[in-house]
Each structure stands twice: as structure tokens, then as C-alpha cells.
Amino acid sequence: MKRTSVTFNLNEPLIFDKSGPGKAAYTLPPLDVEDVPVEEILDSKYLRQEVQGFPEVSEVELIRHYTRLSTWNYHIDLGMYPLGSCSMKYNPKLNERVARLSDIALTHPLQGDQHSQGNLEILFRLQETLKELTAMDAVSLQPAGGAQAEFTGILMIRACHLSRQGDPRRFVLIPDSAHGTNPASAVLAGYEVISIPSNAEGRIDVEVLKEKMTEEVACLMLTNPNTMGIFETQIEEIAQVVHHQGGLIYMDGANLNALMGYARPGEMGIDVLHLNLHKTLSTPHGGGGPGSGPVACKKDLSPYLPVPRVEQEGGQYRLNSDEPASIGRVHAFYGNFGMAVRALCYILSCGREGLKELSGMAVLSANYIRRRLEGYYDLPYDTPILHEVVFSDKRQNKTGVTTLDIAKRLIDYGFHPPTTYFPLIVQGALMIEPTESHSKEELDAFIEAMIAISREARDDPDLVTSAPTTAKLTRLDEVRAARSPQLRWKP
Amino acid sequence: MKRTSVTFNLNEPLIFDKSGPGKAAYTLPPLDVEDVPVEEILDSKYLRQEVQGFPEVSEVELIRHYTRLSTWNYHIDLGMYPLGSCSMKYNPKLNERVARLSDIALTHPLQGDQHSQGNLEILFRLQETLKELTAMDAVSLQPAGGAQAEFTGILMIRACHLSRQGDPRRFVLIPDSAHGTNPASAVLAGYEVISIPSNAEGRIDVEVLKEKMTEEVACLMLTNPNTMGIFETQIEEIAQVVHHQGGLIYMDGANLNALMGYARPGEMGIDVLHLNLHKTLSTPHGGGGPGSGPVACKKDLSPYLPVPRVEQEGGQYRLNSDEPASIGRVHAFYGNFGMAVRALCYILSCGREGLKELSGMAVLSANYIRRRLEGYYDLPYDTPILHEVVFSDKRQNKTGVTTLDIAKRLIDYGFHPPTTYFPLIVQGALMIEPTESHSKEELDAFIEAMIAISREARDDPDLVTSAPTTAKLTRLDEVRAARSPQLRWKP
Amino acid sequence: MRYVSITPEEKRLMLQVTGVDRVEDLFGTIPENLRLRETLDIPEAASETDILKYFRALGQKNASAENFEYFLGAGAYNHFLPTLIDSVISRAEFYTCYTPYQPEISQGTLQATFEFQTLICQLTGMEVANASLYDGSSALAEGVLMAVRTTKRQKILIPQSVHPEYRRVLETYTANLDIQIEDLPFTESGCICLESLEQLLSEDHAAVVIQSPNFFGVLDEVEAASRLCERAGALSIVVVTEALSMGLLKPPGELGADIVVGEGQSLGIPLGFGGPYLGLFATKDKYKRQMPGRLVGQTVDSLGRPGFVLTLATREQHIRRQKATSNICTNQGLCALIAAVFLTTLGKGGIRELAEQNLKKAFSLRKLLGDSLAFSGATFNEMVVDCAEDPEEINRRLAGEGIIGGLPLGRYFPERSNQMLVCVTEQNSLEKIQRFAEILKGVEVPL
């Protein structure tokens, strides 16, 4: 059976172009208090005209609008979405149902501990579970995403140095394969970044690290397994080097889906770590969030965790903000609570064996893809990998085909493309992370599409460079978009 | 903006072809009672092997399977679905939400009146509202669809004749434009059918009716407005003719969406009537049900309504099965209760003015389409219409294009086709019922597509006769399907 | 009015095209005196907020499986409803489409229905199944009509151990069709009396109807009865109200049934106060052209690609009108989809595990009740209990402990007013099973 057919799909203008005076999709109950005219309550200087340009559409039009738009998206429930570094795994329906239970979803963050025991148990229990999963000593669920978590963790490291030595130190070491948020977060926390090159294996060059690791370095910020899917085998030596100089180690745990039940960062010398509930723990990515980036740390660093903390005492839960050494807050209230609900639901659904099975199958799937594709695509590093594999477009370049082309051509085969051009250390990187979700049938279909594309690149490169031909649009003009930005509709 | 683009769509085999031993999409709690082996409870003669052929798939595969399948359906939330006689109107989301409230949805039909007061109020209140809407005296919500309602109503008429005269009479008169369920239901109730021809206006030929209306006729079964969308203007005379001979009038109320707030069958001499909650009252059609066909009748006929009845006394509701003259039951319990919940929700949402507005706009939309298309398609009757319009393919036949072709070509334009080849009295009927749901923009797009097709039929008939070209499949072989039926998968 | 999408200005334009001034003018063909002058006596439109409040308040006047534990079955069973079901059926693609008359743009519904038909064949052990009927009761009526049609005989044998509401529906359906319904006795085991059957069954009989597990919960003599039917040239019609039982029990198809009719509610459909449910209908291949209801078949399109269509439509009312095999049109499509999702979710392993849990939980109650069982026959998840007290009174007591008790049989069988039909499913907890037994027997039960 061919993977795709070609069918019609409905176009749809902007909602503003569907607006017409007198249409409405809402109803409100009649006002039950005295209907005092607005002008008698507020001086007219406070009042606006009606919101210019706001749409007026019926409920039917609204639903059709968004339904049509929705059909233009590729999504996990449709097929494989092998974005490297993103752990685009299946988002269980049960999580969504649980997160919508009204006694959980319709609770106010300031309603007080006595009225929030259920929610506080969720937060507490998730924290405890994440500690066990990572072998760390304390967790905060406050950061709303990976980047905010990095920032939080680096601030904690800073606070730690400050309190130990009265000096936050000046630099953060970051491997050149790191995600862009790492250096951006370090700078936001007031540090300068020193890049550490990768060695021929795709790992941190420990010799260079030794050189750069001085007493001016606050921490090394690494990702393990790194963005090539490669485990930093020398992690213990690395930790020694860093700790020896009084430095700390921050681990970007975006790739924890490779390790659950197999190894724990807390046993590798990691001092601070974040993980992404929206990657490893299956909360949906939502087209760009909301995510959640819990931060975990060793005991030494726990005084610096954000406030409030969730604590348990005598079967009662409470929020504690009285932590003078804390870095403060990075988010109002308690972060993206709804994601914590989903993550806990997922952990309970999978159980201890299940979590391990997930990581095992994620790693197996990635290795299977690698093995089956290494004859067709250039493998910049032949180091063994865990949960993801990075190829380059070197072989395809010979006929002028690039990673971008391969990615676009995959669309015609009914797949979302992998992450492209990242990590930066691989030219024309094609970063493939299958996760554990897919059937062998789906993996094989992806592999066969990739193989077919490699043949097309050789025999009929135009086919690839003109892809996609079966998507709604093809190759949007990004230069034009950036040069004269149209960032909103205007009448 | 063109209405459609062409994009890829994922194919998907039968679920049985995705099955593999050891996969599963379910979990069950551990057994909390003693785990006695099955064989110790039941003699092995009672036990089967595992169900041969049952699929084994993961949750991910299941969701992808049905998600992919779903994308192959056209549906109301996508666009106009102008199936004549079907009232394919928007299905409000609020109805769906209300019907899923667990205190309503998770109730057992036999849990007793004292534990079911909320549900009984829903049934009672809907009955009362339908009485008001139709000017009838009593209602039963038991029939699960239009056809079952017809059967129920005719049985009531039969019971009435029997009790009045000891003779059920022999015939049911049915106009030739009637829906197929009408004669089928009459026969099921033990009658023979006499067909009444339509006159040149598309209405019941009253002269013929007078002729056929004898004392052997139990009832006339009419549809008003009829399946041409034409109101039976002589309804009072018709009623007189029928009643004069001791006959009764059954009205198929499938087309009540034309009349709400404008006219009421109970004031036209109708004795028994059904309406379709899944048409007029917005409950979703679900790809073929569930529907719901309440039966309404005049006081004389109310003793014959099915049991149980919902009654109110002193603010308490109760079910009463003690009605000796009742025809009995046509459904276990109380029919498709969930549809009653949705219909009541709809009525309360629309309110008295809203219901009238719906019918008004449905009629306006149909007349607008008729006016704009009558220059392009043959109008077999130029009688004024209410909520739907029937064209024929006579003009297009000249170049060999038929109603089937026009319907298929509409798919390429991004529309669901109208009802075709019904009513039978119009050769090559194209029966268009827009309902009130659509924007003018959507109606105009449909009209323009129809006009474009009429031009294509003239100028480039092959284009039309080879349509659709942009659907997943085109012109399935129905003869082959019927000749050697493959009605199930086999390993 | 949020369900209308036309602005006042557009309305004006449309009226202009239509050639009238006011919408009212379009109703000119309705005689003046028949036009409604008054506003309908229906409340004004309510807001979404108020409507939700109203229905929530109504819900609070009900007992529901959210707050009570149910020991009540009798044709409607409180089973596990996998979350996946609502995720699938809430897709507008499935619930807002019509019957798949245009196969090119309905393959989703068609393939899902084809899979449903297959799953029902597998579950019942039959060769062919339709796309659904209204519910179990009308499915029984349709089964009998089909037997009459096929055998050209007019008599039916049916015991009181068939669900009394089904029987009532059967009587209503057959009342005017010259069909004679005759009673088939049952024994103390709760099974039909095979000797009586042998005696009563003649060449005038179109069919024998048996329910198994029957209304009293007892696994009935399907195989023996079917053999007798075959000998007499009558069809054996087996009713199943607890479809889940077929996950474990030998299905009617393996026991010689000619027609299996049933209620599919157990297969993922909420109790829903009795509906919408799902009429199941399966039979032997040779009878397929006599079947009622919709059928989906596999075929190819004009380019040779495989696909699905509604087929054998010449049996149906829209083609055959008064000569159709049934008057059914709209059926229970979305409920069939629910059942397909349910059976696919559970799959081979799950359906059996779930059925076994029912058996074992019910057995644990059966052991606790010991000698108060009214019938000696084997049971699945339902059983009839002799009560020392008025069952209605026991139920009142149970309700106070958050339990909805069994069905007082007196409601259908006045002579059985001291009996209660009790159901135990996987949803019942050991704790409540024990409590139920205690209250039923009026004594403390040792653990």
C-alpha cells in the first residue's frame, strides 16, 4: 500500500475576512445586578471604543475556520514526527482527560493550602518521582520550559558560588553541539560563554575542557546524551575536572528519554539538571507549548531553588516561600501545573518497568534507523548512539541536493521531516529521533522513504529539490518574510 | 481565493493488518477478588478459545488508525453538506458537552424513578416543548429514528381504527414523492400501500386522493412540506377528504425545519406526526445514527402511544407503563435518551425566537439557491418552495452529463453533493437542502460551483463525467460490490 | 443567534435576489389561517453558562455511576469505558457526517464500519454482520421477521427467559403480521426445557428464540436447541444482551445459531439511561440477502484502487420501498464506531481478561450468596437471588450506602416479587460486593 493519496483540502481566509456585523458565536447570561450605565461607573476618559477590527462570526463559521486550519497541520496522531531533540512521542489521551477534571482544572492558585491538598499532592508526588528518576535530591516544577529551566539552574549555580565564595565566577563552558538555549540562558544569568569543541567521536573534548576549566568558570553546561545522541562516556572524568576547579555541572536533560531506568544523572556527578515534561514525559507540544521544565539539583544546591516549594508534613501539604537563599521566582504561582498533572498521569500509567521499556525501545528504534540508513546517508560520527541519530547531506550534495531538500521531499512521502541543520557542528545535519512510539511498520516506511529519497537525489535530483509537490504550499519565502515583516492583519 | 488545494493524505490498511501478537491498547485494574481459575467456575463446554482474528494493536496505532480514517470523511464542520431531506445543519458543541455530563450519561435505565428525576425531567420537558412546537397533544420519545417512528405512528393509527371499528382497515395512501421508509413502515404495520400521484405543481393530486380515499383506507401518510420542499397548500381540504372517510393523517415531519415558529402541523388536521431530532433539532448524524424520532399525536390517539410514558405529578416525575391500550414498545427502555438531551439543550439555546429564525433562514437560503441556479439547472416544478429545492439534470443530459456526474464533480469543488435521484418522481433529481447554518459566503461558493459545473457540462462534459479527480477514490464499483459481496475481512 | 451565519445586510441582499421583502413572504404557500401568529410558548434563548448550570443541576437529581456502585444489569451494563473511545468519536469527521452515501468522501466511516462488521462476526462466531440496528430489542424483532421471511413459516417459540422488554418489542413488531408467538417453558436450572422444545417444535415454526446468558443470567441450551431447530427446519435465533460474555463464552456461532441478535451496549457505550445503544445482527452467509439494515462491502474504484461502499442496497427501503427487508434507515452508526474502537482497544487479550474479571467477580458474590440463588444453572455476571425481604426495600437500604441494587424481578414478573436480578461487573469492588452480600442476606458475612 502506498503511504499517501492526494486529495482536496479546503482553503480558508483569515478570520478577519469572514467577519460581518451582527454575527456572533457567544452568549452570556443576562446581567443579574442593577444595570448601571457604564458611564455612570467610570469616567469616559477610561473607556475605549469597541475593539477595532475584532471579528464577528457565527459559531458555525468559527468551528469551520479552525477545523479547516487544523487540517493543514501534520501531527503526531497522524504519523511519525521524527524531530531530533524534541522527543515527539505519543501524547496519551488519558493525560488530557485527567488534566481536564474540573476539580483539578478549575482551581485558583491563591485559594490556599487547605483548599488545594489534591493539587499539592500532585506537585509533591511528581517532584518525588522525578528525584527518583534522576537520582537528584530536590526538584522545582516552576520553570515553564527548558530554556527557563536552564536559566533557573544557572541562577542557582550562580547563587551557590556567590554564597560559597562571594563571587559568582565569570564563565560558563558549553559544548559546541549544545542547543541554542544553553548559551542564551547562561548570558541571561550574567555569564559569558566559552565554547568547548567536540572531538572526533562527537563528544566533549576533555583535553580542551581541562584547558578551559579554570576557577573563573562557574559551570559546564552539557547535554547527555548529547545532541548527537551520543553518551558522554567520560562523564565521570569530566565531572572530576570541573569539580576539581570548584565548578559545577549543569545537565540539559532534554534527552532523558534515552536514559529512564538505565542510568541516572545524579549518579554521574551532575549538580543541576532540568528535564522537559513536554519531551520525555509525553505532555503535548501544542504547536509551540506550553511545556514544563522541572529543575532538579543535589542537596548542596537545594537552598537556591525557586520559591515556593511544596512540602509535606504529617500528611498535609503546604507551600513554603520562606527560603532566604532562594533565587526567587521565575514564574508567577507554580509554573505550568497542568503539565505536571499530565506528567504524573503518564508516570503512573507507565510504571517503573514501563518507563524503562520506553527508553529501551526509543534507543532500539534510533539504532535500527541508523543501521538501515547508514548505507545511504553520511554518518558524520560512527560513535554508537542512544536515542537519536544525526546524518549529514554530504553524499547528496554531490548532485546538489541538500538537507533542506531531503526534508521537504519527506513531506511528499507523508512524514514530518527530522530536525535540520542542528547540531551546528554537523554540516547539513539531519537529526532523527524516532522515540518509542512507532510501530515497526511506521519505522520501516520512514526508512524506505529515506532510501527512496537517497536514490532520487542520485538519479533525479530535481525531483528532490522541487519538493514538496503534494503539500498545501511549497518552500515559503522566508527572506521576504523577514525583510518586510507582515506580522498582523490590517483592514 | 480558490476553495480547495490538493494535498497528501495518509493511507491506512484494515486494523486487522496492523495486528501483531503482544501489542495492546488497554489496561485493566488487577483483580481484587479471589482469582479462581475460569475452569473451576465454568465447565469447559461453555468456554471459547480466544477470539480468532481480533486485533492486537498499541494505543498509538489505534489512534493513528482512526485519525487517518477520519481524514477521509467529509463532514459538517468542514463545509456545506446540502443533502436534501437530511437537514444537515451544524451540530452544536454545547449539546455534545451536556450529553456527556457524567451524572446524565452514566445512569442506568432501570435505576428507578426516585434516582432518575433529572433524566425524567429532560424527557418530560422535551415532550412538552415538542407538543408546543407542533401543536400536538401528546408525545413519545421512544422511537430511535424516523423509520421506527413511522412504524410506531402507523401502529397507533391501526390501534385506533381497531378500537373504533374493530377493523384496522387495509390501506395506507402514500404520495409517490414520499421517502422509502414510508411505504416500508406501512407494510411492516400490516398495511398495503396505495400510491398517490403528484400533480403538475408537485403536490398531492387531490382529485386522485378523493378517488382513492375510501373506508378501507386507514390513513394518508404525507410529508409536509413534501420532499420537493413544497408546502401542501390544500392540506385542509386533504384533511377533510381523509377524515370524512374516517381516515387519519400521518405526517412525516422530517421537514419540520421549514416550519418552526411559522406553522404547526397540529393546526392543519394532522393526527399523528413524527419529527427527527437528528434533522430539525441538530443532533449529529454520526455517520448513520443514532437518531431519534419522537412521535406526536392528537388527544384521540394518545392512549395508543408506546409505554412507558413520562408523567409529572406534584413536581415528581414518574414512568408509567400501565396503559392497556398502548401499542406496546418499539425499543427497550426509553429510546435514544442521549439524543433527547441534545435536542433539549438545542431548544433551550435557541429559544422561541431562535427556532423561528432557524426556519426562516433555512427557507431563505433554499430560495436564494433556487433563484441563483434556476437559470442553469432544470426546475421540474416552478412551484414556490420552502426549505429545499429539487432540480433535475435534464439540461445537462444533452451532453451526456447526469446527476451522478454533477454530484461527483461537486466533490472536486470541495462540497458534499446534494441528495441524488430522490424524490423518485423527478428524473435525475438533485435535491438541495442548505439548512440555516451556512454563511452567505459558503452558499455563494456552492452556487458558483454549481454554475461552473453547468458550464463544464456544456463545454467540457468529460471533465464532469470523469469526476471526482481530487478525492481519495473515484467512482467505486457498486455492481461488483453487490455481485460478490465482501462484507468482512478474512485472514 | 450563534447558529446562524448571515448578517442582516446579507439577509437583505438574499431577500432581494429572492424577490421578496421579508422572510415571512417566503411562507406565502402556507394558507394564511395556518400561519402561526403568536410566538411559541417556549422560553427565551438561554446562555451557554445557564444551560450548563441547568443540566448540571438536573444531573444532581440522578444517581449515576460516578457516585454509586451498580449491581444492576438486566440489559444495560456498567462497564469500563476506555478514554480512547471519546477521543475517536469526538472527531467531527466521524460524528457530524451523514450515512456514507458518497463513498469517495466517506471512506473513513465505511472502512470503520467494515471493521465493525468483521469484529462482530468474530465475536459472535458468525459469517456476516450488518452495520447496526437500533438496539437489541428491535434487532430481535428484525431477526424474527427475517426468519419468517426466509422459512415462510409463521410461528415462533420463545421462553420467558428472554428480556421481557425485548419480548414486548417483538410482540409489537409482529402484532399485525400473522405471526404467532408461543411460549417455551424453562426449568429450575433457568434453562429452556429441551423436552418441551422437542415436543412443541414443528414444521410450522420459523424460529426458536433463546437468550444466553438469559434474562436470569443463566447460560442457556443454545447448542441443543439449535440442533433441534436444524432438524425441524426452523432457524435458531440467539439473543445476547451482555455482548461482553462472548469474550469468554462459546459464541452462538459455534453453537449452531442461524441468527445472532444482541445489544452492543457493553462494548464501550455509556449506560446513558437506556440509549443510544447498539443493535447487533449477525447471521450465516447464505442469508445475507435477507438481512435487514445497512451493509458495507469492499470493492474497487474506477482506477482499480480498493475501497468500500454501502452494498446490497436492493434489500433496503430507499430502493425497494414496500418490498424492503426492513424499514430501517438511520441506524446507530456512531455506536457501531464506539464498539469497533472498544473491541480494538481491548483486542484479543483484553476482551478475554475483561470477561474473566466479570465472571470471577460475579462468582465471588455467588459464593457469598450461596443458597439464595433462584436458579441452579451456570452464570456469567448476572444471577437471580431469592430475597428474605422486599427487594425494593433492600434497594432503598443499599442506596443509603452508595449502592444501586439489582432489579426487583416483580417489576416484570409479579410472581417473582421476592427475587432480585443482580449483576456484578469489573467495576464492582470486593469491598462493595461483600457489603452487598451482607445487606442482601441481612447478616454480617465473614471475610
Place this chain on the structure above:
Amino acid sequence: MRYVSITPEEKRLMLQVTGVDRVEDLFGTIPENLRLRETLDIPEAASETDILKYFRALGQKNASAENFEYFLGAGAYNHFLPTLIDSVISRAEFYTCYTPYQPEISQGTLQATFEFQTLICQLTGMEVANASLYDGSSALAEGVLMAVRTTKRQKILIPQSVHPEYRRVLETYTANLDIQIEDLPFTESGCICLESLEQLLSEDHAAVVIQSPNFFGVLDEVEAASRLCERAGALSIVVVTEALSMGLLKPPGELGADIVVGEGQSLGIPLGFGGPYLGLFATKDKYKRQMPGRLVGQTVDSLGRPGFVLTLATREQHIRRQKATSNICTNQGLCALIAAVFLTTLGKGGIRELAEQNLKKAFSLRKLLGDSLAFSGATFNEMVVDCAEDPEEINRRLAGEGIIGGLPLGRYFPERSNQMLVCVTEQNSLEKIQRFAEILKGVEVPL
């Protein structure tokens, strides 16, 4: 394990291809001693049924808007959540996709985000808005960072009438960046002191931050402050925690704001115990290249067809790394979609009607409370009340009547321990408003 789709046999085949015997062997690059020997100390997998039971039981340990009427706001508001929202965002097409990096197959998310950006511009009266930030508090921090970047100045003026948690976040974000946060006094009206502002504001100031309606519910001096900012070459940053207020009140954009940051929770997002919420960020066109966060722009494809892409990515971390305008990556995409659906549902008429209902209902309480108001300034739907008794104690009493009272201000401002910040939305009923006033004042209020 229902979240894995590979059979044991397939696993064997895959291992074979991969060249190892067991999955464990694939972890060979992890040093022996770092490999976990024990099983994780996490419970065994629980069934769907048990998980639902567990979370339902947890829910019952909370108060929620399902059972209580809330008079609590303070940055999180209990508003109407149209049913349409969940219908839209429950479509897997929207919630299971990633950030729209591949525009060809992400036009749904892209167009919806473009519409969101437009709606936020319209609502705030600004020229350009981004695709969302984490929440209101970090949006404030990002706004200040942008002001510092743009003006190359390091001082910020901000009053205590900005949400204290936002201020705390701001302090955390700026702690190590050589930015000085200075306090701006406010008057008895609850508004900032304009004279002080005039005195304090210098050429060293990057921005003045004002919240309006401010944390005490008072409509603040945005216009005057913005004018002063303009004169001093500082940017005026306006914080809005109650986004609904802009449906009725003159938006910051019309009052001279340079940057509007805010919390979008009021726009259809459930209270959700504080998150996920929606950081709003809007500014003037001239600052667009200094903005943090994602932006969607309109363009054409290679065949000239219009479409949308993520744009101005050179501001962002994945291109610019340490030189990016912000470190943000994943943001609050689905919450932005919620807000877009909410604003489209309400539209021009609804947003105003809803805002007016808030104003009028809050005003009805304000009238009942009369002289116990702590500030004299104009308010929208929140106000600070002086209490005769400990507000925590009052709240305990209210809870007994199904009411969650206001925020005891002592929690953030020890000197205000006799004050309560009270919020009234369209969700509050006349009846409870009256009861609330009675209990608060400790007297019966005449109707």
C-alpha cells in the same frame, strides 16, 4: 505497555538488524558503574480505571470553581470558558504538533498564531505582538530587558502596585544584569504618584513599569506616566494582568505605552492552579526587531501562493545563541490558540459585553461595601477592602458558605494585614455578592 507499538518478534528482528542481542547492549557506551542495577522506586503501572479514580479522589481534596464561587483574582480570574475552545484545542492537529518549523505542513498553527498576534494588537492597541511568552510575570521581565536593550540604560522605576509575584520574577531575571530596580511611590487613590515620577525619572531610566488595572484593582495613570517617559526618553511599560479589562477600558496602546506585557489567562484559559497561562507581549512597530519570542509573518511560497512562516528568527536563540533577544524557545502556543478562539468567539460585541458585566457586577459589590474601600481610585473588577477582622478568618467563614474569599493582602504586604483584595467577575451571582458583602461587613445588608 500500550504506548509501545513493537511486538516481541519485531523487537527481535530489529535487534538482529542492529547487531545486538538485547536492548541492554545498546547502552554499552554508558560506563558499567553508571548503569542502574535496581528497578526505579516508582509504583508499578496503574490501569486507566485506577488512575482516573486516583485523580478524581485528589480533585475532591480541592476547592474548585465547580463547587465554590470565587471572589479571588489577583492575577488569575474565574471567567466564562466557552465550550468551543475545548472543541478546537482538542483536535490533535493542534495539540500534538510541534512548533511550526516546517511551514508547508504547519499552516494551521501558523495562520492561527498570525490571527492571535493580530487580535492582541487590536486588544492592546499596539502595532505588533508576539506569539506568546510563558506568562505575565516573565513577559514583564522580558519587557524590561527589551527596554534596557533598546535604550541602553540600566534603571527601572516600578511601584508596589505591580503584582508582587511579577515583581519578584522581574528581580530574579534582572538580578545579575546590572539593572537597578527603583521604587515608584503611589498615592491614596492607589495610583502612582505623578509628582514623584516626575522627580525620579532621569536620563538613566530605561523604563517605567505601571500595571493597570493595578494590583489593587485601581486604573492607573498610564497616560500621564507615558507622557513623562517620552519626555525622558524612557520606555513606558504597561502590565495588564486582567486582559479582559481591555475589552472596555482604553488600552495601553491608546495611552502611549511603548511596551504592553500581560497575562492572557482571562482569555479562555482555565484557572488551572496557576498554569499553563499565557504571556502577552506587544510593542510598537519600530521595536519589532528587539522583541523576544516567536513571530509569525505572512509571505508567499515559491509558486506565489500566500502563506505564513516563523520570521525574524535572527533575534532568537537557535540562530543567535548567546546574542539572542531572549532565551525563550518553547512558549505557550496552545494557550495562544485558546485566546484566539476565545476572542473570536466573543468578538467585537462579546468582549465588551463581558467586560461590562464584570464592571457592573464589581460595582454592585463596591456600592454594598461603600466606605470600607482602601483606595479611592476607579476600579474595574477588583478592589481592596479594609476588614474589621482578620481576612484569613473571614475567608474561613466564607468557605463554609461555598465562597472562596479574596486575597488577604498580608500575604504579600505585612503592613496590609487587615486588607483583602476582592474580585468580582461575570461568574459571581447577585445572591453571593450580597452574601459576601454581609459576611465581610459582619452585618446584614438590606437588599
